[in-house]
Amino acid sequence: MAINLLLDGGWSADFVALFTNNFNIICMVCLAIGLILCAIECFVPGFGIFGITGIAFCLFSIVFMLVMGGTWRQFLFVLGIIIIVITIVLLIAIRSARFGAISRSSLVQNKTSISVDYSTDNDKYAKLVGKIGHTETICKPIGKVIIEGQTYSAITDGEYIDKNKEIYVSEVDGTSIIVKER
Numbered sequence: 295m296a297i298n299l300l301l302d303g304g305w306s307a308d309f310v311a312l313f314t315n316n317f318n319i320i321c322m323v324c325l326a327i328g329l330i331l332c333a334i335e336c337f338v339p340g341f342g343i344f345g346i347t348g349i350a351f352c353l354f355s356i357v358f359m360l361v362m363g364g365t366w367r368q369f370l371f372v373l374g375i376i377i378i379v380i381t382i383v384l385l386i387a388i389r390s391a392r393f394g395a396i397s398r399s400s401l402v403q404n405k406t407s408i409s410v411d412y413s414t415d416n417d418k419y420a421k422l423v424g425k426i427g428h429t430e431t432i433c434k435p436i437g438k439v440i441i442e443g444q445t446y447s448a449i450t451d452g453e454y455i456d457k458n459k460e461i462y463v464s465e466v467d468g469t470s471i472i473v474k475e476r
Contacts, residue, residue, distance in 0.1 A: 309371055318368065321359040325372060328352035329379045336387040352376055419466045422446075426462045426476065429455050439473055448473045 328351025335345035356372055427441030435450040439461055448461075448471040455461060461473040 304365075304367060309367075318359060318362075318364065321355040321362075321364070321372070324351050324355035324358065325375065328355060329376065329383075332380060333383040336383050419469060419471055422463045422471060423466055424463060426460065427473075429457055429459050429461055429473075432457050433461075433473070439471070446471050450474065 328348045331344045331348030331351060333348075335342070335348060338344055356369065359368060359372060422441055425441050427439050430438040430440050430445060433439070433448065433450050433455040435452050435454070437448060437450075437455070439446050439448040441463065448463075450473055451464075453475065455473070455475045460476040462476050463471055464474045465472045
């Protein structure tokens with residue numbers, strides 16, 4: 295019985311009708327445009343106009359085919375074409391992102407957004423512990439201090455320190471310089 299369904303001419307006639315019937319040709323053109331746009335979306339970062347338009351074209355081609363009298367076999371052919379093409383494009387995109395031209399382009403980040411020579415100056419701030427300076431502005435609790443001729447943004451432990459008062463660096467927490475009045 296299953297062999298008769300395959301050999302009864304229905305499958306082949308429906309497949310040929312996909313490319314010969316005027317309405318089905320419109321469906322196949324819309325499908326091709328949709329698949330091309332979806333393929334472009336695989337190589338363009340983000341989910342944007344190419345992906346949305348491609349999906350819309352693919353859905354339109356299926357709906358249009360069914361509305362214009364397409365058979366369930368034609369629907370299965372179109373659905374199969376969509377699945378196969380998108381799978382192939384995704385495999386190519388993934389392979390290219392790992393080993394090919396895309397891996398060498400700016401589309402794929404191989405490194406972090408911070409350059410290798412970037413420094414947070416934590417070491418420089420850590421050397422300030424115990425140093426003496428004076429306030430340039432009022433610290434309530436954040437203000438500007440001058441230590442060894444260099445101006446820094448500093449924070450107190452919640453206390454209020456007037457302008458031009460002598461301070462010392464009690465600790466450094468990351469890039470925060472914590473000062474106390476001397």
